[in-house]
Amino acid sequence: MKTKAITLSRRSFLKVSSLAGGGIVLGFSTVKAASSILDDAELFEPNGFIKITPDGIITIMAPNPELGQGVKTSLPMIVAEELDVDWSKIVIEQAPLNTEKFERQVAGGSGSVRSSWDSFRKAGATARKMLIEAAAKKWNVNTAECTTDKGFVVHKGSNKKGSYGEFASLASTMEIPKEVKLKDPSEYTIIGTRQRNVENKSIITGKAKYGFDTRREGMLFAMIARPSFGKKLKLFDDTATRAVTGVKNVVQHENSVAVLATSTWAAKKGRDALKLVWEDDGPLESTPDYMEALNKLIQQKSDAPKRNDGDVDQAFAGAAKILETTFEAPFLPHAPMEPMNFFADVREDKADLYGPTQTPARTRTDAAKALGLPESKITVGMSRQGGGFGRRLQSDYSVEAAMISKLAKSPVLVVWTREDDMQGGIYRPAGMYNYRAAINANKELIGWHLRAAAVNSGNASRENSFPAGAVSNFRVDSHNHISKITVGAWRAPNHNFIAFTEESFIDEIAHELGKDPVAFRLELLDRAKNSPSGSVAYDIEKYRGVVKLAAEMGNWGKQGVNGIYKGFGAHFSFGTYVAQVADVSIVDNKVKVHKVYCAVDCGRVINPLGAEQQIEGGIIDGLGHALYGELTLTKGVADQKNFNSYKLIRIPDAPDIEVKFVNSDAHPQGLGEPGLPPTGAAVANAIFAATGKRLKKQPFDLRIEPGS
Amino acid sequence: MATFKLNVNNKTHTVDVDPDTPLLWVLRDTLGLTGTKYGCGIAQCGACTVHLNGNAIRSCSLPVSAATSGKITTIEGLSENGTHPVQLAWDEEDVPQCGYCQAGQIMTAAAFLSRKPNPTDAEIETAMASHICRCGTYTRIKKAIRLAAEKGGKK
Numbered sequence: 001m002k003t004k005a006i007t008l009s010r011r012s013f014l015k016v017s018s019l020a021g022g023g024i025v026l027g028f029s030t031v032k033a034a035s036s037i038l039d040d041a042e043l044f045e046p047n048g049f050i051k052i053t054p055d056g057i058i059t060i061m062a063p064n065p066e067l068g069q070g071v072k073t074s075l076p077m078i079v080a081e082e083l084d085v086d087w088s089k090i091v092i093e094q095a096p097l098n099t100e101k102f103e104r105q106v107a108g109g110s111g112s113v114r115s116s117w118d119s120f121r122k123a124g125a126t127a128r129k130m131l132i133e134a135a136a137k138k139w140n141v142n143t144a145e146c147t148t149d150k151g152f153v154v155h156k157g158s159n160k161k162g163s164y165g166e167f168a169s170l171a172s173t174m175e176i177p178k179e180v181k182l183k184d185p186s187e188y189t190i191i192g193t194r195q196r197n198v199e200n201k202s203i204i205t206g207k208a209k210y211g212f213d214t215r216r217e218g219m220l221f222a223m224i225a226r227p228s229f230g231k232k233l234k235l236f237d238d239t240a241t242r243a244v245t246g247v248k249n250v251v252q253h254e255n256s257v258a259v260l261a262t263s264t265w266a267a268k269k270g271r272d273a274l275k276l277v278w279e280d281d282g283p284l285e286s287t288p289d290y291m292e293a294l295n296k297l298i299q300q301k302s303d304a305p306k307r308n309d310g311d312v313d314q315a316f317a318g319a320a321k322i323l324e325t326t327f328e329a330p331f332l333p334h335a336p337m338e339p340m341n342f343f344a345d346v347r348e349d350k351a352d353l354y355g356p357t358q359t360p361a362r363t364r365t366d367a368a369k370a371l372g373l374p375e376s377k378i379t380v381g382m383s384r385q386g387g388g389f390g391r392r393l394q395s396d397y398s399v400e401a402a403m404i405s406k407l408a409k410s411p412v413l414v415v416w417t418r419e420d421d422m423q424g425g426i427y428r429p430a431g432m433y434n435y436r437a438a439i440n441a442n443k444e445l446i447g448w449h450l451r452a453a454a455v456n457s458g459n460a461s462r463e464n465s466f467p468a469g470a471v472s473n474f475r476v477d478s479h480n481h482i483s484k485i486t487v488g489a490w491r492a493p494n495h496n497f498i499a500f501t502e503e504s505f506i507d508e509i510a511h512e513l514g515k516d517p518v519a520f521r522l523e524l525l526d527r528a529k530n531s532p533s534g535s536v537a538y539d540i541e542k543y544r545g546v547v548k549l550a551a552e553m554g555n556w557g558k559q560g561v562n563g564i565y566k567g568f569g570a571h572f573s574f575g576t577y578v579a580q581v582a583d584v585s586i587v588d589n590k591v592k593v594h595k596v597y598c599a600v601d602c603g604r605v606i607n608p609l610g611a612e613q614q615i616e617g618g619i620i621d622g623l624g625h626a627l628y629g630e631l632t633l634t635k636g637v638a639d640q641k642n643f644n645s646y647k648l649i650r651i652p653d654a655p656d657i658e659v660k661f662v663n664s665d666a667h668p669q670g671l672g673e674p675g676l677p678p679t680g681a682a683v684a685n686a687i688f689a690a691t692g693k694r695l696k697k698q699p700f701d702l703r704i705e706p707g708s
Numbered sequence: 709m710a711t712f713k714l715n716v717n718n719k720t721h722t723v724d725v726d727p728d729t730p731l732l733w734v735l736r737d738t739l740g741l742t743g744t745k746y747g748c749g750i751a752q753c754g755a756c757t758v759h760l761n762g763n764a765i766r767s768c769s770l771p772v773s774a775a776t777s778g779k780i781t782t783i784e785g786l787s788e789n790g791t792h793p794v795q796l797a798w799d800e801e802d803v804p805q806c807g808y809c810q811a812g813q814i815m816t817a818a819a820f821l822s823r824k825p826n827p828t829d830a831e832i833e834t835a836m837a838s839h840i841c842r843c844g845t846y847t848r849i850k851k852a853i854r855l856a857a858e859k860g861g862k863k
Contacts, residue, residue, distance in 0.1 A: 067806055201790055204790050206741070207743065
């Protein structure tokens with residue numbers, strides 16, 4: 001295989017390789033994410049890959065991990081558009097980790113499409129151009145007279161037509177063009193069309209393989225007894241374990257004991273039979289301790305406010321009225337339906353790792369460190385993933401599997417039970433948010449002060465969220481409470497709760513001022529436009545656009561018609577603007593959410609069917625956790641162990657959902673996360689409209705007061 | 709260990725496993741039918757749902773010794789080539805996101821529609837309330853079941 005690389009542009013380069021036996025492989029890498037809006041710490045640089053064989057099989061590699069966000073469908077759609085192929089005839093394959101061919105392969109920050117839009121189009125267009133050049137050479141005609149038609153090169157003058165496969169070998173010898181012309185969007189036949197998930201067929205027939213389904217020659221199943229937080233292993237006795245039929249090995253790894261067996265059930269029985277003695281490893285906190293600590297922090301300013309426009313002290317000193325509200329966020333487990341698991345086959349000089357991960361490169365780096373092997377000796381493959389929600393950004397479970405394989409000298413699939421998964425740490429941090437608003441004698445909002453605190457979260461706030469820019473005295477203080485408990489990014493990190501707090505507080509202020517909550521938001525947007533205070537980190541027109549569209553969709557303005565009360569929420573995250581109206585009613589003293597109307601501006605939509613699905617899922621996720629999500633800790637140990645004590649939303653609570661996308665030809669933005677943040681506020685504000693009760697804590701306390 | 713005869717997807721298998729082994733792990737680890745999923749192990753999420761004599765049951769909580777007398781159908785055996793009306797409706801409504809829970813959802817929906825070919829929305833919600841979809845595909849599940857009912861989900 002020969003490879004040549006040339007510079008295509010400042011930011012990307014392409015490589016063409018000739019396949020043994022003929023054919024063309026085109027890979028590309030981008031050095032820097034193309035996204036213009038950097039609103040989150042996690043930004044990711046995407047990659048793509050095309051393979052065309054002489055017998056005409058066109059394969060598009062999907063380099064990013066697929067965990068339900070639909071990138072195995074949407075990313076190849078972008079390549080296929082510029083390559084000009086029949087979407088129904090291409091093969092799509094999940095690429096393994098390859099940092100030479102692909103710059104970075106990550107699922108997170110709603111970043112796959114928004115950062116790969118340019119490079120994926122270029123990859124498709126470059127391949128198409130080289131195929132045209134190969135055909136022109138073979139036919140001895142001018143390239144300008146040739147075009148393509150869904151997987152064929154066509155010569156206009158002679159009506160000659162040949163499939164891409166016919167020119168694949170020759171194309172691989174062509175120079176890579178320095179410049180390629182991308183399609184005008186008016187020519188799109190794939191981008192913007194409603195395409196079903198390319199894996200539907202395998203999912204609905206049970207053929208799709210997830211990490212848990214990994215089966216390899218000689219593999220053993222392993223379950224691990226791990227210490228709870230604040231404990232360490234003193235001693236263990238595995239006599240009974242080794243007597244369990246099917247148990248093949250028991251190994252200790254740090255403070256954990258792994259049982260390896262020929263089946264999952266034998267591994268579980270063996271683990272249950274371990275006699276383990278734990279000892280204390282320092283004190284750990286319980287939920288009331290966290291809340292007390294956070295409550296202390298939110299009474300304080302910080303030395304370095306995250307944002308400080310004007311002078312809030314002066315504003316509050318001169319205020320005619322001060323509103324104050326404190327919101328509380330619980331810890332949450334990610335609880336993906338497929339619990340943690342990973343396959344590892346570690347040998348003396350190499351390691352093969354495979355399973356569900358949102359960050360295969362991190363997995364490899366961390367495994368290399370733990371195993372003492374160079375990264376070049378470690379391969380990481382990605383299975384389809386039963387959800388992730390941020391949990392699989394971590395490498396604890398994959399590195400652990402690698403260590404067990406090394407210690408046991410066996411290929412191993414380490415599987416976690418639901419209890420292991422829920423009690424294994426890495427939670428959405430608990431937080432507390434104190435807001436104060438200063439209102440002057442003219443009934444204007446003149447001051448806004450947020451004091452935020454969360455557990456191990458670094459920055460508990462998102463200080464540039466609306467209405468920052470619209471309030472002349474605006475300050476955000478953020479505090480971090482350090483604890484041994486492990487936390488991590490959870491779908492729409494920080495946004496997932498802070499949007500609820502901001503948008504609930506705005507609703508409260510609007511009511512205090514006697515203003516319609518939607519009209520009040522539009523007034524604030526006008527102010528951010530006409531007399532901004534400090535920087536404005538959102539596009540005011542786009543924000544206004546979704547606010548107005550959602551209000552229109554949800555027939556905003558009439559409360560109590562047929563017992564339906566409406567609430568509004570909006571939020572900007574991951575490059576995308578989302579506004580929602582929730583319809584609720586009180587039925588038999590219970591809150592029922594009937595419908596959520598949702599307006600979205602995410603730039604160009606690649607796959608409207610998949611895009612709607614992401615927003616629907618985000619809304620139900622946001623609603624479900626606002627209604628039920630709560631993980632409490634007693635001395636570091638989660639009180640909830642499984643779905644009988646940790647409640648997730650089920651179908652009877654799922655509302656109807658109507659989604660509209662603003663028609664846009666702007667750069668595509670994120671979709672996996674932005675649907676979630678506004679929902680809690682839209683529903684809480686509707687409940688306020690229905691009952692007069694303000695909800696300040698999640699999960700919502702929906703007990704209806706007698707007489708209300 | 710003991711020997712059990714199981715009829716799975718119209719084939720008879722003889723398996724040598726512990727009598728307390730849940731059917732789920734026999735299907736997945738012994739017979740290699742990994743389409744049936746583990747989600748909770750305590751019959752709370754429905755990911756492990758299979759049919760036993762046409763009824764939707766939780767294979768994570770049924771010991772293999774209790775499954776020998778009936779016909780077991782898993783997602784792999786629900787139809788030839790994924791053509792059961794419920795499977796077709798799942799594709800048409802583009803239900804799956806991560807997809808992990810969907811085999812269980814489909815098995816319950818298929819058993820439900822065979823008893824109730826024309827369900828009301830409330831009946832659909834009651835029938836499917838025993839399942840969890842963490843991705844939140846519920847609105848599409850409802851649509852797909854309505855669609856399958858229209859197209860003859862009974863089959």
